[in-house]
Every structure is written in C-alpha cells, then in structure tokens.
Amino acid sequence: MEYSLNNEEMRKTLNSNHVPMARRGLGSKGAKIQLLANHFRVGLSKNDGYFYHYNVALCYQDGHAVEVKGVGRKVIDKLCETYDVLRNKNFAYDGEKSLFTLRSLHHKKQEFIVVLEEVSSTRVGSNPSEATKRMKHQSRSKTFKVEISHVSKIPLQEITDALRGQESEHYQEAFNFLDTILRQNAAKQGCLRIHKSYFHDNQKNITNLEGGIQCCRGFHSSFRVTQRGLSLNVDVSTTLLVKPGPVVDFLLQNQNVQKPNLIDWTKAKRMLKNLRIKANNTQRKITGLSEKSCMTQNFLFKHGNDANGEVQSSEITIYEYFKRHKKIELCYSVDMPCINVGKPKRPIYYPMELCTLVSLQRYTKPLAHKQRAQLILESRTSPRERKEALQYSLRNSRYGDEPMLRSLGITIEPSFTQVDGRVLQPPTLIVGRGQNFCPRNGSWNFNDKKLIEPVKIKRWAIVNFSSQCDTKHLCSMIKKCSEMKGMLIDPPFDIFEEDIRHRNESPFARVARMYEMVKAKLPGPPTHPLAQLLLCILPVSRNCNIYGPWKRRCLVDEGIATQCIAPTKINDHYIINVLLKINAKLGGMNSFLLTEFKHSIPLFSKIPTLVIGMDVSHGSQGQSEALSIAAVVSSRCWPQISRYKAVVRTQSSKVEIVQSLFKPVSDTKDDGIISELLKDFQTTSGVKPQQIIIFRDGVSESQFNQVLNIELNEIIKACKCYDESWCPKFTLIVAQKNHHTRFFKANSPQENVSPGTVIDNTICHPKDNDFYMCAHAGRIGTSRPTHYHVLYDEIGFSADNLQEFVHSLCYVHQRSTNAISIVAPIYYADLAAAQIAQFIKYDESENLSSHNEFISQIPTELPRLHERVADSMFFC
Structure with missing residues (x-):
C-alpha cells in the first residue's frame, strides 16, 4: 500500500513547529520469527494524585555556588537529619538541581543552613595564614545554604498518558522524575553514573588494560515508552576507568x-x-x-x-x-x-x-590503538552472556526495594519482552557477465565472480614506506587477482622505496620527499595527473602518522586517487578486497542491486530520486575542542543507487546540526552543501530530482525537532534557491546506532538474530513511526540493530516498501562483501568525515609548538579536494 499526500499541505507544516510524524501501519513482509528484547515490562498501579518538582540551589556560606560533584547528596542527607522538611518523606534527588516528592513541602520557597563535618589533614601551601588556620584545626566543617523552591505540580496521570503516546506539557518532566528515581537508587549503592549507565567497583566487573586504565562493565537502565506500555530498558555498558x-x-x-x-x-x-x-x-x-x-x-x-x-x-x-x-x-x-x-x-x-x-574515576583521554583493541575485545559479549549479565544486573539493582517505586505502585517484571520479528529476504545482486546471485547469511564473495564495471588502470605506481612488504609478491598477486575479477591493470610504472635514512623525519617531510621521487620519474603534462593511482604501503595499519599527510597531498594538492595498505599477509582474499576499493574509487562498480539494474526499485526507479546521507563527526574522546566535521553524501547517476559523491565541511566544535547546508549570501564560491550536490545530481542524471530521501545519523530524540525545523528547512531553501519553481517531495529518516535495545532469538539464545531482521511492534514507540533493523550478520558479540525513525514523509512509503528500501541500501556498500549494519549513504558519510578529519589532525601535529597552543592553531576551514577527485568515491 502506498500513500498519496498533498505536498503543499505537508510543506506548510514546516513553517510551524513540526513534530515527528505518526505511524501509518505495520510491515508484513518477511518470515516471522519469535524474539526476546531487553525491555522489562513495568506495571503502574497508581495514577491518581500528584508528584511535585522542586529546584535545589546549593551555595557556600559566602554565596559562591557549589560546583563539586557528589556534595549535593551529602548535603541533602544531612538536611534530612537536621530538619523535618524531608524527614520520613519519600523523595527522589538527582544529586544536582532537581528534587521530586509525592507530597507537597507546603512552601513555595524554603532556605536551610546545613553544616557538614569533615576530617581534614594539614595541607601545605604558600599562604602562611591559611596554613596556620588549617593546622590549628584537625577537624573542620563546611556550611552550606540550601534553597528549595517549588517548580511544578504534576498529575501522576501524565505518566499514564505517556504510556499511550500522548505527549503533554509535562511529558518530559514525568520521565525525568522516573529516571531520577533510578539515579538515586544507583547512588545509594555507590555507583559511578555516566548518563543513564551505572558502574560498581566490584572487581568481577573490572579488567586491567595497558597504560594504567581499566575496562569496567556496568549496566544501562532507563524507562521507555513502547506500544506495550512502559518498559525498563536494561543493557550492558562499558566504560574506562583510571586504575586506583x-x-x-x-x-x-x-x-x-x-x-x-x-x-x-x-x-x-x-x-x-x-x-x-x-x-x-x-x-x-x-x-x-x-x-x-x-x-x-x-x-x-x-x-x-x-x-x-x-x-x-x-x-x-x-x-x-x-x-x-x-x-x-x-x-x-x-x-x-x-x-x-x-x-x-x-x-x-x-x-x-x-x-x-581513588576508585571509579572515568578515563577520558584518547586511546592508543592497542588499548582500543583491548577495549573492543572486553566489550564484546555473546548473546547468551549478555542475557545472563542483564538478568544479573536487574536482580542486583534491587528496584523492588526502592521506596519511591513502591510508593508509585511500580513493579518491574523479571522476564524479557517477547516480540514478533520478521526476516526480510536479501536483495539479489548482479555482477559481471550478467551473473545474478542471492547473498546468504548477509554475505557473499567474489571468488568466482567478476566486477560488473571494472576499470582499466594503465598508469600507476607503488610508493613504499614499509620495509616489511614484499613488493614483488604484491605485484604478482595484484596481476593475478585483477585478471580474475576482469580488471585490466598494467604492471606498475615504478616502485618507489623510501630511503631508510629518512624514516625519523616528520611525516610531512617524508611525504614531500617521496613525491619528489615520484614527480622526477613520472613526468606528465601540467593539466594531467601523474598517474591514475598511487598505491601506498604504510608501515602500520592503524594510526599511522603518514596516512593523513599522504592523503592530503594526493587528494588536495595533486588530484590523484590513492589506496593505502599495510598488509600483514598477502593472499587472494586480501588483494580482492583492496581491488574492490580501488575499482570504486576510480569510477568502476563492483556490483549492483538487480532491481537497480532493471530500474524496478519501488518509488525510486520511475521518479528521479536523490538519496542523501548526513553525519557529523566530533573530536575523539579527550579532544573536546576539536572542530566538528559535517559530511553529506548523495547518490548520482540516477536511476542508479550505488554511486555517491561526498561533500565535507568543518563547523563549530560539538555542534550536531549541520551548519553549511544552505548559504544564501556568500562572498566565496561556496553556496552550500546542498546546492553542490543538486548540481552534481542534475549533471550526472540529466534531470532534477523530484524526490529527495534524507538519512540522518547521530541525533538523539531530543534533537529530532531541530533536524525537522532547521536542517530540513535549510535543504528546502537550498532547493528553492536552485530553482524557485521546483518543489520536490521529501522523506526524512533518522538512523540511530547509539541505543541500548538488543534482540535475542527465543529458541536459540546462543545465536545472533538473522540478517534482515526487522521489528516494528511491541517495544517500538506507541505513536511515532519507528522500527529496528538488523541488516547485518553479527559474527562477534551481540548484534546491535539500527533504530530508524521516519520523521517526515511526503513521498508516501508504506511500511513494507520503506523497510525493504532501507534493507536494500545495506547491500550497496562497494568496499564490502557483507551487508552492513546501517544504510550505505550514512556509512559513506561517516567514512568521508573520518578521512578528511586526518587533514586537520596532522595540520595540528605539524603546526603546534606546544599543547597550550592547541585551540588557536586549529584550522577553521578544510582544504577543498582537487577537482579531479572531488566527484570520486575517494572515501571507499
């Protein structure tokens, strides 16, 4: 079933505060399967009466605000001992500014003086009078002023209404109340809290890693509104701690x-x-x-x-x-x-x-490659292990003993929620010589297959920064495997070996010296590239300091496609995977969807349609001031859906909303990301798109309205600026990987769910249009599904059509022979942002003379890719 909507009516709603669209129906395609979800049903017996929200303001006796974490709970505990206002009353306090009670405190505002006694040792400082005062008193006290002021009185019916998907004025406040109860429960047990995850210092949960850090396993716990009612989502969490x-x-x-x-x-x-x-x-x-x-x-x-x-x-x-x-x-x-x-x-x-x-201190500095690998290894748990850990965490949380939950009549069932899943059939792929095949268990191989559009490489070279690689054997394997795949690759023009004497120089100097050698032996006309491809052999595969400078020199300065490798073992499988990347970068294609090849993708192939993937990449852990990078990729050469172009821009640190989608007035040649992508689509497809499907990654539910009312509006403005008479239809979908819902096979708890599994019932939102999909095969650990939210849909997809479309987009990733866990446009956007981020990373390392100059030296604008590679799939 397809839905026909009035474009103008939908468009008008964008001029007001738009909210995510409601669900239109459930999907029905696919083989049905029984699953278990890590959601535990919550019973709520009390829905009459009220709860009260109060603001807590803490300051020292001199009026300065208390900023030290952990003091708030000690002060409130002492207040309960000293005054009657909270004594023998059930309340939930978040440790900072919010306090909730089930009975009124009767006063709009109350002030209290609380004295905390502390044992203090003599501390040695440069101020003699301060030192003398401290030495005179081995014990000391701190005096706090506590102001408790009334914020709101909220009916408990709000929680019941939330279960039905009815959002009201106090909807979010009701859930803050419930989550605060969980926080307080964890604080009583001495847990470290990180967002909605909790960590004990029990040695059974802690593994020592290199570098004096520890991996600590804890649990995530949060209330969720679902079609079945209120549920408690419990999951395994891990964090890094400083070793005490x-x-x-x-x-x-x-x-x-x-x-x-x-x-x-x-x-x-x-x-x-x-x-x-x-x-x-x-x-x-x-x-x-x-x-x-x-x-x-x-x-x-x-x-x-x-x-x-x-x-x-x-x-x-x-x-x-x-x-x-x-x-x-x-x-x-x-x-x-x-x-x-x-x-x-x-x-x-x-x-x-x-x-x-002291124990339970979070480690927030960047990780070395080996530490990251250890963390990933320790974070993995099989489905069976994860289920057992969740049941253990739920028992140990002792929610049944929490007074506030009992007062609300809240009970939590100990059993996993049963859900109905469906396993979609994988799309048929087509490769060279018209060979069709259907992937099995989310994967396929090219052992007996040829590429559908192989490139010819006549002029290329190898640059070798590694002393470990046997380049002669490498060339032999490339020749053999390329012939098997139908690629015509001539022998390399030359192999440029780095002189071992220069390996202690800076990465930029090493790259510059290598390029001098290449240019000396590969001369060509000024307007043409030195070669079609430079295959670069790096000394290490991860965090190699050559990678960023080399990529920048090739993609920005010279306009030459490059593939970096760091082989530890050269065999057919490895070389074929490298050739898949090279073929896509140079304009070839490895495979197509059969429906794409036959122009039969529903709601796509008959109407010019542009597919966009958007992502914003922030500085890694420990790099809080690094610029954020926005990457947007778009499909090209419609009616194909497997070719993409990427546009990348920097923006303010930690800003999630893309800032460069549309630039109405500019002194530069940059008129915004969307305008550049629209021009590319019309150039490669011959028409303007009549439909635009946007996949957005990395935003939380609290940012949905910003995506709808800022980003989508900016895209619409860019379209109007491009052609005022043109009015395409839009569909906007958010994809989330950073969530805590997991699924388990009801009858095979040791196995991951099958690739192609989709869930749109029971634990999904009671009103909003969302679904979970696990398109990939989870071979290590427990599969994490992608949570898709359809925020806006003028095109009028049915649930089945949209779910099958999303599923198909997980099979067009050109550098892989596996279905990926999220649609390819988003995956490509993430790859493009990560690769371009290396330009900034190594600009910093080259330009910084000291750590303190970090902020002022960060470049404010990315270098633009050379025109020869700007339209390529350089990110593959």
Whole structure:
C-alpha cells in the first residue's frame, strides 16, 4: 500500500513547529520469527494524585555556588537529619538541581543552613595564614545554604498518558522524575553514573588494560515508552576507568616506563589534572603539579608568635616540613614534583608518594590503538552472556526495594519482552557477465565472480614506506587477482622505496620527499595527473602518522586517487578486497542491486530520486575542542543507487546540526552543501530530482525537532534557491546506532538474530513511526540493530516498501562483501568525515609548538579536494 499526500499541505507544516510524524501501519513482509528484547515490562498501579518538582540551589556560606560533584547528596542527607522538611518523606534527588516528592513541602520557597563535618589533614601551601588556620584545626566543617523552591505540580496521570503516546506539557518532566528515581537508587549503592549507565567497583566487573586504565562493565537502565506500555530498558555498558592506587604506579604504567626518573612530567600534569586523590584520609581534586621537586619547593611556614605577639615564619621545603613536623620520612618522591590540589595562586601541595588515586574515576583521554583493541575485545559479549549479565544486573539493582517505586505502585517484571520479528529476504545482486546471485547469511564473495564495471588502470605506481612488504609478491598477486575479477591493470610504472635514512623525519617531510621521487620519474603534462593511482604501503595499519599527510597531498594538492595498505599477509582474499576499493574509487562498480539494474526499485526507479546521507563527526574522546566535521553524501547517476559523491565541511566544535547546508549570501564560491550536490545530481542524471530521501545519523530524540525545523528547512531553501519553481517531495529518516535495545532469538539464545531482521511492534514507540533493523550478520558479540525513525514523509512509503528500501541500501556498500549494519549513504558519510578529519589532525601535529597552543592553531576551514577527485568515491 502506498500513500498519496498533498505536498503543499505537508510543506506548510514546516513553517510551524513540526513534530515527528505518526505511524501509518505495520510491515508484513518477511518470515516471522519469535524474539526476546531487553525491555522489562513495568506495571503502574497508581495514577491518581500528584508528584511535585522542586529546584535545589546549593551555595557556600559566602554565596559562591557549589560546583563539586557528589556534595549535593551529602548535603541533602544531612538536611534530612537536621530538619523535618524531608524527614520520613519519600523523595527522589538527582544529586544536582532537581528534587521530586509525592507530597507537597507546603512552601513555595524554603532556605536551610546545613553544616557538614569533615576530617581534614594539614595541607601545605604558600599562604602562611591559611596554613596556620588549617593546622590549628584537625577537624573542620563546611556550611552550606540550601534553597528549595517549588517548580511544578504534576498529575501522576501524565505518566499514564505517556504510556499511550500522548505527549503533554509535562511529558518530559514525568520521565525525568522516573529516571531520577533510578539515579538515586544507583547512588545509594555507590555507583559511578555516566548518563543513564551505572558502574560498581566490584572487581568481577573490572579488567586491567595497558597504560594504567581499566575496562569496567556496568549496566544501562532507563524507562521507555513502547506500544506495550512502559518498559525498563536494561543493557550492558562499558566504560574506562583510571586504575586506583599510588599515583606514581599509575604514571609508570600510563607512560610505559620502568623507573620514576623516566616519567615525562609535562605529560603527567595533563594526565593527572582533575583526577581525585586520597592523602591522609582526605579526598582532593588535582589541579596541577609544583614547578620544583619536593626537595626544593619552598613555602612560608608560620610557627607561632614571639613575645610581642608578632607572627614568626620562615621558608621551609615540603620535604623538610614533612620530616620535621609530620615525622614522615619521604623516600622515592623527593626528586619529583608535588601534587597541587589548591588554586594556581594559592597552591596546596602533597608529596607524590603520599597520594593514591581513588576508585571509579572515568578515563577520558584518547586511546592508543592497542588499548582500543583491548577495549573492543572486553566489550564484546555473546548473546547468551549478555542475557545472563542483564538478568544479573536487574536482580542486583534491587528496584523492588526502592521506596519511591513502591510508593508509585511500580513493579518491574523479571522476564524479557517477547516480540514478533520478521526476516526480510536479501536483495539479489548482479555482477559481471550478467551473473545474478542471492547473498546468504548477509554475505557473499567474489571468488568466482567478476566486477560488473571494472576499470582499466594503465598508469600507476607503488610508493613504499614499509620495509616489511614484499613488493614483488604484491605485484604478482595484484596481476593475478585483477585478471580474475576482469580488471585490466598494467604492471606498475615504478616502485618507489623510501630511503631508510629518512624514516625519523616528520611525516610531512617524508611525504614531500617521496613525491619528489615520484614527480622526477613520472613526468606528465601540467593539466594531467601523474598517474591514475598511487598505491601506498604504510608501515602500520592503524594510526599511522603518514596516512593523513599522504592523503592530503594526493587528494588536495595533486588530484590523484590513492589506496593505502599495510598488509600483514598477502593472499587472494586480501588483494580482492583492496581491488574492490580501488575499482570504486576510480569510477568502476563492483556490483549492483538487480532491481537497480532493471530500474524496478519501488518509488525510486520511475521518479528521479536523490538519496542523501548526513553525519557529523566530533573530536575523539579527550579532544573536546576539536572542530566538528559535517559530511553529506548523495547518490548520482540516477536511476542508479550505488554511486555517491561526498561533500565535507568543518563547523563549530560539538555542534550536531549541520551548519553549511544552505548559504544564501556568500562572498566565496561556496553556496552550500546542498546546492553542490543538486548540481552534481542534475549533471550526472540529466534531470532534477523530484524526490529527495534524507538519512540522518547521530541525533538523539531530543534533537529530532531541530533536524525537522532547521536542517530540513535549510535543504528546502537550498532547493528553492536552485530553482524557485521546483518543489520536490521529501522523506526524512533518522538512523540511530547509539541505543541500548538488543534482540535475542527465543529458541536459540546462543545465536545472533538473522540478517534482515526487522521489528516494528511491541517495544517500538506507541505513536511515532519507528522500527529496528538488523541488516547485518553479527559474527562477534551481540548484534546491535539500527533504530530508524521516519520523521517526515511526503513521498508516501508504506511500511513494507520503506523497510525493504532501507534493507536494500545495506547491500550497496562497494568496499564490502557483507551487508552492513546501517544504510550505505550514512556509512559513506561517516567514512568521508573520518578521512578528511586526518587533514586537520596532522595540520595540528605539524603546526603546534606546544599543547597550550592547541585551540588557536586549529584550522577553521578544510582544504577543498582537487577537482579531479572531488566527484570520486575517494572515501571507499
């Protein structure tokens, strides 16, 4: 069934605050299968009465706001002991600003004074008066002002309405209330909370990795509204922690050195900043390190008054102070800096050997390749292991004992939710010589197949930065495998070997030197490229510092297609996979969908249709100020659906909404991403698209309205600017991978769900148009489905047509012989952003003279790809 919609009526709604569209129906195609989902049904017996939302404002006695995490719960606990306002009342407090109760506190605003007693050790600083005050009092107290003010009174019926998909004014507040109860429950058990995931320091959950870090397994827990009602989504989560223990031991492991005198203290200062330590039974946050060693760092020590009452003070080193006045003989840290837990102008120093890192501290710095590989390995769990871990986590969470949940009449069933799944048939593919075949279990191979559109490569060369690769054997295998696949590849013009003497130079110098060699032997007319292809052999496959500079030189400066490899074992399988990438980069095609080849894709092949994939890539963990990169890819050569062009732009750090879709007024030649892609589609297809299907990756439910009312509007504006009389239809779909829903086979818990599995019932939203799809075969760990949300649809897809279309787009990825887990346009956008990000990454490494100059030196605009490769699938 297809839906015919009034284009203008739909378009008018975009001028107001648009909300995601409602579901039109369920799909029916595919073989039915019984599945289990990690959603646990929630019963709610109480729906009369109200809950009350209060704002909590904490400040010190001097009026400064409390910014230290973890203090809020201690203050509220003390308030309960001191005053009657919350005593014997059930409440949920999020540890920061929100407090919820089931009974009114009767006052709109109340203020309280709370005193927390703490045990304090003497701390050594440069301010003598401060030091003297602290030395006089071994115990000290902190006074807090607590202001509790009424925000809203909300009927419990709001939660019941939410179960029916009825969004009201307090819909989000109702769910914040429920999630706050879960947070409070975890806080009582001493968990580390990261968003909606919780981690215990139970050693059974922790695995040591290299570099002084640990992988900690915890659980995610959140309430979800589903077609079946309210459910609790519980899943396995992992995070990285700093290994607790002596600070020096951590630094030795982190920097992989054997002796303390080999520690790089500049790196150590960056690594330790903001971590919490325990010294003399006191927890403090590290703000820096002393400039001098413990043996030579002086401070003014006040040691009493003379006969006239004047203060007597003298300079003393940290070492001497602890030896004379604390009777502590320092050993191995005397030549090390001291840890500063004070402010820059009022430092408070502790000797390094007296400090230990406390447990459950999140590690947020970038990971080395080996650490990342270890993390991935530790994060994988088979379906059976994951199910057992979820049942264990649900039991240990003790939600049945939580007073607030009991007061609300909330019960949580211990069994997984049963759902009806359907397994879609894989699309038929066509390869060379008209050979059709149907993939099995989400994969296929090219062993006995030829490429459908192979390229001819006459002028190419190999550049070798590695001493490990046997280039003679490599050329032999390329010749053999290319003939098997129908590619005509002449022998390489030359093989350029890097001189071993230059391998300690900077990556940019090595690349420049190699290009000098290439240009000297591969001369050509100025307007033509040196070669069709440069095959680059790297010394290592991951995080190679040659990769970024080499890609930039080839794609930006020279306009030459390049393929980088770092083979550890050269065989037919490896070479064929490399040839698939090369063929796609140079304009060939490896396979087509049969429906694409025969122009029979429903709602696509008969009407000119543009498919767009959009993604925004942010700086990696530990790179909070790095520019974000927006990548948009679009289909070309309609009615094909397997060829794509990518456009990439930088934008403000951590901004998720794409900022360069449309530029109405510009002094540059850049009139926006969409305009560039529309021109390409019309050039390669001969027509303007009458339909535009947009796949958007990486946004959460809270950003759906921004995607609808900002990004889609910008795309519509770009279309109007391109041709004011032209009015294409739009369909907008968000794809999410970062969620916690997993599916298990009801009858085979040890197996992953079959590729092509789709679910649009039971645990999906009661009103919104969403579905889950697991297009790929999960061979390691537990398969993670992609969650698709159809936010807007003028084209009028039926549920079956759209699900089959999405499924087919997981089989057009040209560099793979497996169905991928998300539609190819999004996957390509992610690849393009990641590859172009290397330009920025190595611009930083070349231009930065110190870590502190990081922000000012980041380039604000990406270099544009050379016109010879700009339209290619360089990202394959």
